[in-house]
Amino acid sequence: MKILVAxxxxxxxxxxxxxxxDNTDVDLTxxxxxINPFCEIAVEEAVRLKESxxxxxxxxxxxxPKSCQEQIRTALALGMDRGIQIETEDSPESLSVAKLxxxxxxxxxxxxxxxxxxxxxxxNNQTGQMLAALSGIPQATFxxxxxxxxxxxxxxxEVDGGLQTVAIDLPAVVTTxxxxxxxxxxxxxxxxxxxxxxLAVKTPDELGVEMKQxxxxxxxxxxxxxxxxxxxNSIDELLEKLQSEAKVI
Amino acid sequence: MSTYTPPLQDSxxxxxxxxxxxxxxxxxxxxxxxxxxxxxxxxxxGKLAADVLAPLNIVGDHNGPKVSDGxxxxxxxxxxxxxxxxxNGWATLTGPEAFGGQALPNVLGxxxxxxxxxxxMAFGLCPLLSQGSVEALIAHGSETLQQQYLPHLISxxxxxxxxxxxxxxxxxxxxxxxxxxxDGDHYxxxxxxxxxxxxxxxxxxxxxxxxxxxxxxxxxxxxGISLFxxxxxxxxxxxxxxxxxxxxCISLEHKLGIHGSPTCVMSFGDNGGATGYLVGEENKGxxxxxxxxxxxxxxxxxxxxxxxxxxxxxxxxYSQERFQGSNPDGSKxxxxxxxxxxxxxxxxxxxxxxxxxxxxxxxxxxxRAHHGDAESKKRVEFYTPIVKGWMTxxxxxxxxxNIQVHGGMGxxxxxxxxxxxxxxxxxxxxxxxxxxxxxxxxxxxxxxxKGAALTQLQTDIQATVxxxxxxxxxxxxxxxxxxxxxxxxxxxASQWLLENAASDKQLMGNVSVDNLMxxxxxxxxxxxxxxxxxxDQLSSEENNYGSPFLNAKVATADFFADHYLPRVxxxxxxxxxxxxxxxxIDIDLL
Numbered sequence: 001m002k003i004l005v006a007x008x009x010x011x012x013x014x015x016x017x018x019x020x021x022d023n024t025d026v027d028l029t030x031x032x033x034x035i036n037p038f039c040e041i042a043v044e045e046a047v048r049l050k051e052s053x054x055x056x057x058x059x060x061x062x063x064x065p066k067s068c069q070e071q072i073r074t075a076l077a078l079g080m081d082r083g084i085q086i087e088t089e090d091s092p093e094s095l096s097v098a099k100l101x102x103x104x105x106x107x108x109x110x111x112x113x114x115x116x117x118x119x120x121x122x123x124n125n126q127t128g129q130m131l132a133a134l135s136g137i138p139q140a141t142f143x144x145x146x147x148x149x150x151x152x153x154x155x156x157x158e159v160d161g162g163l164q165t166v167a168i169d170l171p172a173v174v175t176t177x178x179x180x181x182x183x184x185x186x187x188x189x190x191x192x193x194x195x196x197x198x199l200a201v202k203t204p205d206e207l208g209v210e211m212k213q214x215x216x217x218x219x220x221x222x223x224x225x226x227x228x229x230x231x232x233n234s235i236d237e238l239l240e241k242l243q244s245e246a247k248v249i
Numbered sequence: 250m251s252t253y254t255p256p257l258q259d260s261x262x263x264x265x266x267x268x269x270x271x272x273x274x275x276x277x278x279x280x281x282x283x284x285x286x287x288x289x290x291x292x293x294x295g296k297l298a299a300d301v302l303a304p305l306n307i308v309g310d311h312n313g314p315k316v317s318d319g320x321x322x323x324x325x326x327x328x329x330x331x332x333x334x335x336x337n338g339w340a341t342l343t344g345p346e347a348f349g350g351q352a353l354p355n356v357l358g359x360x361x362x363x364x365x366x367x368x369x370m371a372f373g374l375c376p377l378l379s380q381g382s383v384e385a386l387i388a389h390g391s392e393t394l395q396q397q398y399l400p401h402l403i404s405x406x407x408x409x410x411x412x413x414x415x416x417x418x419x420x421x422x423x424x425x426x427x428x429x430x431x432d433g434d435h436y437x438x439x440x441x442x443x444x445x446x447x448x449x450x451x452x453x454x455x456x457x458x459x460x461x462x463x464x465x466x467x468x469x470x471x472x473g474i475s476l477f478x479x480x481x482x483x484x485x486x487x488x489x490x491x492x493x494x495x496x497x498c499i500s501l502e503h504k505l506g507i508h509g510s511p512t513c514v515m516s517f518g519d520n521g522g523a524t525g526y527l528v529g530e531e532n533k534g535x536x537x538x539x540x541x542x543x544x545x546x547x548x549x550x551x552x553x554x555x556x557x558x559x560x561x562x563x564x565x566x567y568s569q570e571r572f573q574g575s576n577p578d579g580s581k582x583x584x585x586x587x588x589x590x591x592x593x594x595x596x597x598x599x600x601x602x603x604x605x606x607x608x609x610x611x612x613x614x615x616x617r618a619h620h621g622d623a624e625s626k627k628r629v630e631f632y633t634p635i636v637k638g639w640m641t642x643x644x645x646x647x648x649x650x651n652i653q654v655h656g657g658m659g660x661x662x663x664x665x666x667x668x669x670x671x672x673x674x675x676x677x678x679x680x681x682x683x684x685x686x687x688x689x690x691x692x693x694x695x696x697x698x699k700g701a702a703l704t705q706l707q708t709d710i711q712a713t714v715x716x717x718x719x720x721x722x723x724x725x726x727x728x729x730x731x732x733x734x735x736x737x738x739x740x741x742a743s744q745w746l747l748e749n750a751a752s753d754k755q756l757m758g759n760v761s762v763d764n765l766m767x768x769x770x771x772x773x774x775x776x777x778x779x780x781x782x783x784x785d786q787l788s789s790e791e792n793n794y795g796s797p798f799l800n801a802k803v804a805t806a807d808f809f810a811d812h813y814l815p816r817v818x819x820x821x822x823x824x825x826x827x828x829x830x831x832x833x834i835d836i837d838l839l
Contacts (some may be wrong), residue, residue, distance in 0.1 A: 014254075030793070030797070030798065074289070077289065077293065114480065122272055181519055185293060185296055185297050185301075185333070186289075186293040186337070187337040187338045188294075188337060188341060188342060188351055189338045189351070190338075191293055192281075194289075195281060198727065
């Protein structure tokens with residue numbers, strides 16, 4: 001069984017997010033970048049399936065400029081077998097990424113594609129669903145548990161009302177939620193081995209995908225600064241403030 | 250509770266720019282190692298340090314190990330953390346490939362060790378002692394001992410200890426009294442050893458004690474001491490831990506700091522003699538210990554940086570959360586806005602960055618020396634007492650500043666600021682006190698070669714002064730002038746010492762610590778100034794650091810020059826006074 005995992009390079013979740021002074025975008029100059037945490041969970045799941053003998057090969061693919069090779073290397077250091085970088089400019093939109101990934105899926109013919117349910121930078125939660133649709137294969141999103149049984153993926157999904165368990169035919173797309181697993185730390189021997197693992201670079205042209213931008217980023221603004229609290233003297237005053245100032249009741 | 254953030258950017262800057270890691274690895278014929286790989290190694294080690302080891306630091310301080318029936322039970326949580334450390338292969342970092350190591354350069358191991366000790370120094374001592382045992386066995390162990398012990402020590406599956414000190418043999422190892430008696434192909438060891446760090450615990454399946462002991466017919470003094478391997482569990486036919494050897498921990502010390510690290514009184518041979526195996530030849534034990542000295546002493550110096558870095562991070566965080574006094578607009582001021590608090594933070598930051606530059610430079614020289622570079626070997630010899638002596642002394646001041654930033658909240662234990670200060674206090678003591686380092690620097694490293702290594706260092710510093718003076722950036726010119734002034738003051742004192750101290754042992758001992766501190770501030774000031782020079786050069790080209798970091802490097806070097814470099818002149822003045830007053834009055838008047 002072959003598993004494909006998509007990994008996205010995003011701002012490190014520990015790093016402080018700054019907005020550019022002209023409000024055009026988030027300022028990423030010299031900011032620490034990392035694998036999107038949901039993608040890291042996807043990598044962990046793939047590596048576990050490989051370790052348990054269920055999977056025979058695991059591939060990490062990332063879309064972006066050359067710098068995203070760092071995140072592919074990290075995935076390789078966590079135990080993935082080989083990497084593919086699809087060279088594009090920064091921040092292609094979800095649909096373009098899904099189209100590129102669909103081509104890779106067509107080439108590689110994986111039995112399972114595991115992806116993060118969303119990336120912590122743009123929080124779109126779209127690419128996995130789009131990829132499943134474009135590839136014409138089943139999907140199970142927000143996975144908190146997954147088993148491979150009799151050629152099917154049995155996936156427990158975190159839905160609004162609780163947990164839903166579905167069985168889907170393979171090949172399929174599964175997107176990960178936070179509770180699927182706890183990713184490991186990269187081990188030193190695997191970091192050393194990662195350098196020698198193959199990493200192929202492809203372009204949208206080679207894959208026959210035309211990169212189009214359907215959305216335009218108009219403005220990015222930081223959240224309003226939190227105001228200092230005030231002490232109120234009575235319940236009445238509190239109600240008055242909630243009504244007239246906070247306008248929440 | 251204080252969190253720990255690995256200083257990835259500064260470590261990377263020092264490794265890649267100041268040390269020139271790519272060139273170093275080429276020189277060492279390490280084809281597969283480069284700055285990219287080093288960056289990943291540091292980042293991943295940093296995750297384990299910050300997430301797993303750092304939270305256990307305060308736990309170890311509050312709940313130290315316990316001993317019962319000769320067995321030490323380490324702090325809860327340490328065993329799991331150690332297992333993760335071993336499973337992730339971190340113990341193997343610098344070990345030779347032949348025994349399962351990753352054979353990465355010492356300088357990278359040093360950058361990683363900095364993080365273990367910042368995260369949890371009491372924990373970090375355990376793998377540190379194992380590294381020492383590994384080095385001893387690689388250098389002097391027979392092939393059999395190497396095959397039996399090295400793979401397990403390098404993997405971290407077993408840990409190592411150093412058993413040198415006895416109640417009457419501390420700095421003076423000539424007084425070692427533990428006995429070794431020949432018994433067929435091995436020896437029977439008996440005696441008591443004290444201050445044995447991680448002498449017993451349950452985290453690993455075996456413990457390999459390296460023990461100094463004396464044979465019955467050995468010459469008196471330091472020339473009659475031999476080194477033995479004494480495993481906690483004797484190896485069975487498969488080379489696995491079997492029967493318990495005649496060694497146990499009889500008590501644990503109650504200490505000022507590093508509570509999480511069991512400091513054991515070890516008893517050997519209570520039931521007829523512990524089985525020991527000779528390392529190398531008889532009566533050469535002390536020489537063998539000295540071959541490990543550079544690395545061991547530099548490691549302790551590094552702990553001075555580690556603990557100061559952790560203290561700095563805590564002070565930085567607290568100073569932004571604590572509001573006292575007002576800003577000009579009337580709003581409450583975070584104390585970081587108060588000039589004196591800012592001064593203390595800068596004193597910590599600049600001290601740490603100078604120490605990091607020195608620790609990694611010295612570590613890289615060990616790599617070059619191992620590779621056969623004679624000049625680097627001399628430089629390592631010269632640096633080692635400075636790294637150990639100066640950095641651990643400076644850590645006293647910097648961890649104290651963290652308490653000062655906290656004010657009264659630092660003096661109470663709940664904030665954890667006091668822990669770093671208490672933990673740091675051992676550093677100028679173990680692995681050779683500051684006094685011992687100072688005598689080493691002035692005697693064996695300066696007077697003995699008639700100042701040759703010193704002159705080479707002065708020449709290198711002068712070269713940086715000239716580069717700073719001719720730079721386009723006026724800030725660098727100012728830095729060059731301050732460094733040049735400190736250099737010439739130190740040169741006057743050093744010259745005077747070369748002319749007067751060799752013939753006067755009392756004078757030599759009297760001014761030795763001033764000489765050590767003078768050389769420390771000078772060398773640290775030089776390397777941070779050199780870093781500023783590189784930062785300035787980088788800022789005009791495309792780089793991975795960004796102008797805020799590079800500008801900060803120049804400003805931090807400038808702060809060091811204003812705040813610490815004048816101390817070079819002060820120590821020089823003290824040296825030139827000859828300190829006759831030290832012995833001016835009789836003992837009964839003291």
